[in-house]
Amino acid sequence: MTASLSATVQSLLSALGALGVLFVFAPLVPGVARKTRAILTGRRGPPVWQLYADLWKLARKGAVYSVTTTWIFRLTPLVTLAATLLASAVIPLDGKRALLSFSGDAVAFAGFLALARYFMVLGAMDTGSSFEGMGASRDVTFASLVEPGLFVAFVALSVASGGLSLSNMLGADLWLRWSVVAPTIVLLAGSVFLLMLAECARVPVDDPTTHLELTMIHEVMVLDSSGPDLALLLYSQALKLSLFAAILIDLVLPRSSLPAWGAMALLGAGLTAVGVAVGIVESTMARLRLPKVPLFIASGAALGLFGLILLMR
Amino acid sequence: MIAAVFAGLALLLAAAFASWVLRRRPSADAVFLTLALLGCATLGIAALSVLVAGETSAFVMRAATPGGRWVFAVDRLSAVFLLAIAMIGASAAAFGTPYIAPQRSHRPMWFAHSALAMLIAALALVVTAQSIIPFLCAWEIMAIGSYLLIVTEDEEPTVRRAGLIYIVATHAGTLALFAMFASWSVYATDWSFGALAAAAPSLPNQGAMVLGLALIGFGLKAGLVPFHFWLPPAHAAAPAHVSALLSGVVIKIGIYGMFRVVSLLGGPPPLWWGWTVLLLGAVSGVLGVLWALTQHDIKRLLAYHSVENIGIILMGLGVGSLGMRYGDVALTLIGYTGALLHTVNHALFKSLLFLGAGIVNHATGTRNLERLGGLARRLPFTWLAFFVGATAIVGLPPLNGFVSEWLVYQGLFRAAHSGELLRLAVLGVPALALIGALALACFAKVAGVVFLGSPRSASARDAHEADRSLLVPMAALAGMCVLLGVVPTLGVDPAMAAAASVAPAVAAAMPDPLAVARNATWVGAMAIALLVLLAMAFALRRRMLRQREVRAAETWSCGFAGASPRMQYTSSSFAAPLVSTFGRVSGVVEHRAAGTYHSHALDLVLDRLALPAWEHVHRAALRLRPIQQGRLYVYLLYVMVALLVLLAYLALA
Helix, strand or coil, X not given: CHHHHHHHHHHHHXXXXXXXXXXXHCCHHHHHHHHXXXXXXXXXXXXXXXXXXXXXXXXXXXXXXXXXXXXXXXHHHHHHHHHHHHHHCCCCCCCCCCCCCCCCHHHHHHHHHHHHHHHHXXXXXXXXXXXXXXXXXXXXHHHHHHHHHHXXXXXXXXXXXXXXXXXXXHCHHHHHCHHHHHHHHHHHHHHHHHHHHHHCCCCCCCCCCCCCHHHCCHHHHCCCCCHHHHHXXXXXXXXXXXXXXXXXXXXXXXXXXXXXHHHHHHHHHHHHHHHHHHHHHHHHCCCCCHHHHHHHHHHHHHHHHHHHHHHHC | CHHHHHHHHHHHHHHHHHHHHCCCCCCHHHHHHHHHHHHHHHHXXXXXXXXXXXXXCEEEECCCCCCCCEEEECCHHHHHHHHHXXXXXXXXXXXXXXXXXXHHHCCCHXXXXXXXXXXXXXXXHHHHECEHHHHXXXXXXXXXXXXXXXXXXXXXXXXXXXXXHHHHHHHHHHHHHHHHHHHHHCCCCCCEHHHHHHHHHHCHHHHHHHHHHHHHHHHHHHCCCCCCCCHHHHHHXXXXXXXXXXXXXXXXXXXXXXXXXXXXXXXXXXXXXXXXXXXXXXXXXXXXXXXXXCCCEHHHHHHXXXXXXXXXXXXXXXXXXXXXXXXXXXXXXXXXXXXXXXXXXXXXXXXXXXXXXXXXXXXXXXXXXXXXXXXXXXXXXXXXXXXXXHHHHHCCCCCHHHHHHHHHHHHHHHHCCCCXXXXXXXXXXXXXXXXXXXXXXHHHHHHHHHHCCCCCCHHHHCCCCCCHHHHHHHHHHHHHHHHHHHCXXXXXXXXXXXXXXXXXXXXXXXXXXXXXXXXXXXXXXXXXXXXXXXXHHHHHHHXXXXXXXXXXXXXXXXCCCCCCHHHCCCHHHHHHHHHHHHHHHHCEEEEEECCEEXXXXXXXXXHHXXXXXXXXXXXXXXXXXXXXXXXXXXXXXXXXXXXXXXXXXXXXX
């Protein structure tokens, strides 16, 4: 009894620690991506901790609210943050077990991310700006294609690991069957990487550094947000990128047999690696034309589907 | 508890009668409403007591009724639907009475009230009748009552046309049901459902004929693609509270019928049926939401979303039936539970949305999305209720729609682990994800274009909030959506018991039937955690903004100072990228000319299939016209010929 209790406490502490690592280091991932991009294009670029400085600056500012907006706009940053935090509670960040784990928690993960997007889109529409409406429209269009792709990956993981919760799908159970399902995992890693680029508004779907409102997707939806609101939105965005990165790390870095500190160190290393990979993509290719984006997302989903088919032979 | 059902029916009939008797008195509305609400409350209590205690007492009419014994009973399956009927019926009556009151001068009120009460009573009777004749009688009263309510505003040609299409479609469905019961009762000792169940094993081909006809007959009522074509025009034509009842409950009777047939057949339905239901569900879901996205009329848009949600319900039913066939106990229970719970959930939020659309229509005089905007400031309470409904129908936590979609997802995920062909059902998962994401796009569009931003027309600018009597029913429905989302076990437990009663043999084999319910508490815990985190984030931001300047300013238009409401993204422009991604399947027809753009959405089944087919039938029928001479001796000749042919047939046979 005591042994199982202490094991539970230990796994709880490990999950909490990994969550802490993620929450603290999340703003570093976009920073690493930006730095990589700068170096590869021959510039010095801002330091990797630039986003921390931005967040700190914004947190100490006042706010400007458009006269057109209603309570939806004020609620948007809060819901976006709360929903993204909750979504991270079901991902096994230490490679073993998530803080919350139950059958069907993958649906909750997608559901909370969708809730965040729903509020982002409504907040954009709330301003009555044509630019923000445009960004909202593009965002829901691409998200409609990303979501089925993400679920294909979840199904494939569920079959590969034999589990029904994300902790089983991405944790130890997956690694016990690694030798059988390795080809699928490779395909899924590719699929999740492409879907991550689309979902987190990175090149080649969206460009976080563009300065032309007409071409923005995610950036334009927060045009009217300012001060602490903008800080919460930027942090949530970084956290979402890190969450997808964590799924990738769970896929390709076995950590279930490591002690807690080792798992966390690998998590940090993995987050950096994903940031570098995103930066490499951003410096080597341009944005796709908008009508080509659905094709890009569909090819990401197709990779996952191939992985699933391999399992079902 | 059947006595309570009859008491409720009597109260509803009294309400219908009273509104006629008192039609010239000022007290008519109040008396009608009191009696109707009491009737619905009695039905609701009957349903709840069955759901809690599982009591199923039958009432058998022993008089010389046509078609043998007439049996009436409430079992758990009936109770789920009876509860939805009671809740939505009460909201529709409470909302409808003040809603149509301003039309008193040019329309007889008593007729609309009586028809509504009769419709609610007929619905309750359909789900409690356990014999063929009373079932079909109640079914017809329901169909005709719906028709009378749909054509309330019959001065409009579009309303009359919608009514005509509806009545043709519903009778085609009734015909299929006649055929179904006829082919089944041949093997039964009498026409009660009990006898039909006893005869189920002797049906040829595992009841293939019965199940196929049930899919057509009940499918026409439920409005699954391709049998949905009557639904959007009819639900858009009816007054708001009637649309709420039609979309919330009446189409669900088709789902009830399918569940009842599956339950009467007892054993697992054949494979082809389960696969067909699952496939039709996925197709209805995807096409329903895609077509909803293309609509300009808010009520037509909501009606297409009913097609989508019927699709989700059918996916649960389909995967549950497949699980039963393949012997996967948990899958059956989860699939059926998801379908039944989503039925109730959809009844709640779809009625709420239709009532909200009614208030918008009433306040602005238009249902055209392109002429609305900025109503959140003008109709704050309507907006709040509509917002809850929209978030729930998209299937987002922490509301009730998420719980039932989560169950259907789980059923599909479990199918993946089967060693047999069943695992192909897992392809329903991306379909369901696509449905959910498109629904999010669609309701972000509706909420954003109708309620947020700036008003796009003078009528939207001058809108005023509705009377409190209209807001109370909406608040009640919105409250239920929140309650069933934050405390999911409230809905999951009774729905699971009802699902178990549909497949008792399967349920008995389930090692731990409550495992799913325990998981649902996690969903509730996350919903509560979301609210706690929201409160914390709110406090954090307040702290950060303390002693800082908070200003109001115009929306940033990238340096352009003359932004006007006309420059906002419209409903069509919001949907445009998705419509072009899906191409011709979306049914959008564009008309471009120099300086103008106009688009409208066709219903691919009605406009491209049903109406052209009807044209062909009509033309063929014209060829028969020479037979009709209008002269007596020609008809006498026909009679003679017919007699001779019959005599010849008898002589030869």
